Amino acid sequence: MKSNDWLHGFRHSSPYINAHRGRTVVLTLPGDAIEHGNFINILHDIALLASLGVRLVVAFGARPQIQRCLDHAGVQSEFSQGLRITPERDLPKVMEAIGGLRSYLESQLSMGLVNSPMHNARIRVSSGNYVAAKPVGVLDGLDFGYTGKVRRIDTAGIEKLLELGHIVLLPPMGYSPTGDTFNLSYEDVGSQVAAALQAEKLIVFIDDPGVLEEDGSLIRELSARQASERLAAGKVTGHDAALLQAACDACVKGVRRAHIISYIQDGALLEELFTRDGSGTLVSSDHYEQLRQARVEDIGGILELVQPLEEQGILVRRSREMLETEIDQFVVAERDGTIVGCAALYHYPDESAGELSCFAVDPAYRRSGRGDDILSMIxxxxxxQGITKLFVLTTQTEHWFRERGFLPSSVQSLPGPKLASYNAKRASKVFCKPL
Known part of the structure; x- marks a missing residue:
C-alpha cells in the first residue's frame, strides 16, 4: 500500500461526507454483531459518523443474550415464524437481557480513552419509550404472549434528540398504553423507525458481505421490487430473509436507500457510505420511481422533456426518427409513469471515450438528486463498456458538471468523429472526467 493512498481516499470521500452531513441514518445491529470481535471497530465508525454530523439512530437486537439468560434460568424458549414466543413468565428475563445490553452499549459509546478513535468524541446517547407496541396475538393457533410488533414511533421525540446531536438508542422493546412491555423484532423496529423519520438510509448488518447469489457472489444492487421477487422465489431464507424484507419495507415506505453490509468486515460501514462502489448490497426504492434503460415507448416522454431545452438552445434538436435509432443509448428516470429525466451515452471505442449527451431533468425535480442519479448510472x-474518459459539450451548465468532477478541456481533445461534427457556431465548451 502506497504511503499516500489514505490521502487520495480521504480527499475523494469529501463529496460523501458533505452529502451525509445533517442526514438521518438508522443502523440495525443484531445481538450477534455486538458480541463479535469486530464490534469495537463498528463503535469507532459510529463515533466517526457522529463527529461528521450524521444524525444516528441505532436499533439493536438481543437474541443471543436473551437465549443465554433463559438457558441460565433453565427455561425452554420456543420460536414460530421467525419470532420468539414470549410467555409472561419469560418476560422478566427478556427485559433483564435487553436492559443489560442497552447499558453495555451506552457505556461503550461513552468511551473516550486517550490514543483511541473515540478520544474526545463526547457522544451523548439517549433512549426511552419512543416505540409504542401491540401484541402479535394468536397466529396459527399459537399465542405469542408478550411478543409484539411496532404500533407507532414517537418521531417528534426522536427528532428533538437528533437535533441536539444525540445518538438515539432503540432496544427491541415497545410499550403499550396499558403499561405492558413487549419483546420486539429489532428488524421491525429499525425498518419502522427509518420509515417514520423518512431517513436517508437504513443500514442493516448481517454476517455475510451482503445479499449473495446462489454461487456465493455478492449482489451489489437490488431494487425493492427485485428484492421482493427474490424473497418470493425463496432465494433468500432464514434470518437473512427477514432482514431483506425489512429493507424492502423501509424503501417502499419512503426510505430512499437501504444498505445490507457485514458486521464481520472491518470498515464495511465507512466503505459503504463513503466510497463509490460500497461494500455490501444496496436496496433502492422503486415504488413509484425508477431509473432504467430507455425503451421505444419512452420516445414521446423524452421529446416532451427535451423540447423546451431545445427551444432555448440548451440542447441540440433531435427528431423522433433519430431518437428511434438511438434509443438504446438512452437511460430515463420514470416517476409514476412520467419521464422526468434522461441522458444518452455515445461510445467512441477507438479512444476509449464516451459522450454524455441529451442530459435533461424536469425542472420540478432538479433539486432532488435526479441529475446525480442519472449521471451515476451513465x-x-x-x-x-471499457470507457475510461467521459466528456460532455455544454453551453450553459458548465458549473454543474465541474462540481461533479468534470474538468475543462479543448475542442481538439474530442474523438475524431465528434471533432469532425463539432458545430463551431454553438461554441459549446468541452468538459472531461476520467473514470
Whole structure:
C-alpha cells in the first residue's frame, strides 16, 4: 500500500461526507454483531459518523443474550415464524437481557480513552419509550404472549434528540398504553423507525458481505421490487430473509436507500457510505420511481422533456426518427409513469471515450438528486463498456458538471468523429472526467 493512498481516499470521500452531513441514518445491529470481535471497530465508525454530523439512530437486537439468560434460568424458549414466543413468565428475563445490553452499549459509546478513535468524541446517547407496541396475538393457533410488533414511533421525540446531536438508542422493546412491555423484532423496529423519520438510509448488518447469489457472489444492487421477487422465489431464507424484507419495507415506505453490509468486515460501514462502489448490497426504492434503460415507448416522454431545452438552445434538436435509432443509448428516470429525466451515452471505442449527451431533468425535480442519479448510472454504463474518459459539450451548465468532477478541456481533445461534427457556431465548451 502506497504511503499516500489514505490521502487520495480521504480527499475523494469529501463529496460523501458533505452529502451525509445533517442526514438521518438508522443502523440495525443484531445481538450477534455486538458480541463479535469486530464490534469495537463498528463503535469507532459510529463515533466517526457522529463527529461528521450524521444524525444516528441505532436499533439493536438481543437474541443471543436473551437465549443465554433463559438457558441460565433453565427455561425452554420456543420460536414460530421467525419470532420468539414470549410467555409472561419469560418476560422478566427478556427485559433483564435487553436492559443489560442497552447499558453495555451506552457505556461503550461513552468511551473516550486517550490514543483511541473515540478520544474526545463526547457522544451523548439517549433512549426511552419512543416505540409504542401491540401484541402479535394468536397466529396459527399459537399465542405469542408478550411478543409484539411496532404500533407507532414517537418521531417528534426522536427528532428533538437528533437535533441536539444525540445518538438515539432503540432496544427491541415497545410499550403499550396499558403499561405492558413487549419483546420486539429489532428488524421491525429499525425498518419502522427509518420509515417514520423518512431517513436517508437504513443500514442493516448481517454476517455475510451482503445479499449473495446462489454461487456465493455478492449482489451489489437490488431494487425493492427485485428484492421482493427474490424473497418470493425463496432465494433468500432464514434470518437473512427477514432482514431483506425489512429493507424492502423501509424503501417502499419512503426510505430512499437501504444498505445490507457485514458486521464481520472491518470498515464495511465507512466503505459503504463513503466510497463509490460500497461494500455490501444496496436496496433502492422503486415504488413509484425508477431509473432504467430507455425503451421505444419512452420516445414521446423524452421529446416532451427535451423540447423546451431545445427551444432555448440548451440542447441540440433531435427528431423522433433519430431518437428511434438511438434509443438504446438512452437511460430515463420514470416517476409514476412520467419521464422526468434522461441522458444518452455515445461510445467512441477507438479512444476509449464516451459522450454524455441529451442530459435533461424536469425542472420540478432538479433539486432532488435526479441529475446525480442519472449521471451515476451513465458512469456505471461507461465503465462496463471499457470507457475510461467521459466528456460532455455544454453551453450553459458548465458549473454543474465541474462540481461533479468534470474538468475543462479543448475542442481538439474530442474523438475524431465528434471533432469532425463539432458545430463551431454553438461554441459549446468541452468538459472531461476520467473514470
Amino acid at each position: 458512469e456505471k454504463m461507461a465503465r462496463s
